[in-house]
Amino acid sequence: MDFEDTPEEAAFRAEARAWLDANAKLRNPDEPPMGMLEEEGGGGVKRAQQWQAKKADAGWACITWPKEYGGRAASSIQSVIWNQEEGRYRTPPSIFGIGQGMLGPTIMTHGTQEQKDRYIQPMLRGEEIWCQLFSEPAAGSDLAGLRTTAVKDGDDWVVNGQKIWTTGAQFCKWGMIVTRTDPHAVKHAGITYFIVDMESPGVEIRPIKQIAGASGFNEVFFTDCRIPDKNRVGAVNDGWRGAITTLMNERSSIGAGGGGAGVKDLLRLAKQCKRNGRPAIEDSSVRQQIADFYIRTKGLSYTGSRTLTAISKGTTPGPESSIGKLVGAPLRQQMAAFAMDLQGAAGSLVNQDAAEEGIWQLAWLGAPGMRLAGGTDEILRNIVSERVLGLPSEMRADKGVAFSDIPTGS
Ligand SMILES: Cc1cc2nc3c(=O)[nH]c(=O)nc-3n(C[C@H](O)[C@H](O)[C@H](O)COP(=O)(O)OP(=O)(O)OC[C@H]3O[C@@H](n4cnc5c(N)ncnc54)[C@H](O)[C@@H]3O)c2cc1C
Numbered sequence: 001m002d003f004e005d006t007p008e009e010a011a012f013r014a015e016a017r018a019w020l021d022a023n024a025k026l027r028n029p030d031e032p033p034m035g036m037l038e039e040e041g042g043g044g045v046k047r048a049q050q051w052q053a054k055k056a057d058a059g060w061a062c063i064t065w066p067k068e069y070g071g072r073a074a075s076s077i078q079s080v081i082w083n084q085e086e087g088r089y090r091t092p093p094s095i096f097g098i099g100q101g102m103l104g105p106t107i108m109t110h111g112t113q114e115q116k117d118r119y120i121q122p123m124l125r126g127e128e129i130w131c132q133l134f135s136e137p138a139a140g141s142d143l144a145g146l147r148t149t150a151v152k153d154g155d156d157w158v159v160n161g162q163k164i165w166t167t168g169a170q171f172c173k174w175g176m177i178v179t180r181t182d183p184h185a186v187k188h189a190g191i192t193y194f195i196v197d198m199e200s201p202g203v204e205i206r207p208i209k210q211i212a213g214a215s216g217f218n219e220v221f222f223t224d225c226r227i228p229d230k231n232r233v234g235a236v237n238d239g240w241r242g243a244i245t246t247l248m249n250e251r252s253s254i255g256a257g258g259g260g261a262g263v264k265d266l267l268r269l270a271k272q273c274k275r276n277g278r279p280a281i282e283d284s285s286v287r288q289q290i291a292d293f294y295i296r297t298k299g300l301s302y303t304g305s306r307t308l309t310a311i312s313k314g315t316t317p318g319p320e321s322s323i324g325k326l327v328g329a330p331l332r333q334q335m336a337a338f339a340m341d342l343q344g345a346a347g348s349l350v351n352q353d354a355a356e357e358g359i360w361q362l363a364w365l366g367a368p369g370m371r372l373a374g375g376t377d378e379i380l381r382n383i384v385s386e387r388v389l390g391l392p393s394e395m396r397a398d399k400g401v402a403f404s405d406i407p408t409g410s
Contacts, residue, residue: 003305005081009312012078016085019058024089045129045171048092052126062100062124069108069116070124077312095168099123099130102249103176107195110234110242115195119174132246133163133177133196133220138408140165141379143178143247144187144240145406148222150179150194156226157181157194159202162219169205169218172198176246177227182237183404190403193239195231202226212365213350250374261359263294266339269355273342280342293335300328319387322380325370330377333367336360 005013055061056070064079065071074082094100104123107115122128139146148161159179169175175196182190198205202225207215234242267290270281280286307321339360340347351358371377385391398406 128173131172159222187403191239193233193242326380329370336364
């Protein structure tokens, strides 16, 4: 494990910092990162777009993209350094990650020249926002079980079905959708991938109100929605290949983690809250619990450093990087629950009424989502057991069976 920048990495960090110093304000380390976009379609989206355009003008947008697409062909470690540096400044949260991190690379790999010319630049500049229309009510972990259909009609495809958990669909101009085009093929083989205009007739977006109050994701219904064949990404019935490209990029763009309230914030809270009339920090069981969180947080951070060292040496992190989210997401949930306990009855308050503007309550309410997105805890355990520990793989009742012949309850 190596904690120091190489001379090249230090030079890159200095260059990034110089530009950020000149273009953004440093964030006080005790202040949480700027919040997510609560205002639907409002100022939050505009602010994020302005910041993205500024970065694009200076060559700091999508830095890992090849130069021909407007990136700077930066290495993975340079991307990590850039994210660390940008995170030190008061900048709007990015709402472009799904497009730039996952869908753009898919178009670059599988798209036609016409698609690359049309979509990549506005995506890089944040002018057009993209969403990922993969999950369905009965196809999440088992994505290849998707049932939304696309049927060829002249030069168009007619799409019917439902997607769910579509992050940001209400702000998006474009979506990338996987559909079933041959139900008689085995389930991974009859899938086709398209770019869909989210403003097309037959697309209905219904925001889902989440437990924490915001509507980060949506249900999206397709009723006889027409997609021109020129928006097909890859060959007919070969969409699984594109889907895998998107999902591989999802894994690497989720990777870094971090952010949110930490042990330092917990210590501050324990000094403010009272237990039996005394500051909670004076209670040895409180101190023990915080020490336990500290140890586990450090363990995670060193595991992350091992991954970063591997990236810095040019190696791609293996399936063991699944451990970061598997351990980190429940840890955040436990820390948030403990912080709410420390607050006593006031722990049930939210937003401005709650201590520290409700950061712990928000973290607790958001934690279950973190344990699902990008691979649920159980799926990550399957990955670790099969691909790290070499245990036998799961039974597959659908292997080699036509999708239409797979028994189903729906
Ligand atoms: C914050 C967030 C953002 C998201 N954004 C998007 C988005 O933009 N676009 C999109 O398409 N989707 C998105 N999703 C959906 C996400 O991809 C799915 O939630 C995820 O794949 C799990 O699918 P599911 O919710 O259908 O659960 P299911 O797959 O139905 O799982 C239900 C339960 O069964 C368990 N389970 C399933 N299969 C197995 C197995 N083989 N072995 C053991 N246990 C198993 C799961 O772990 C889980 O506990 C988002 C989800 C979240 C939480």
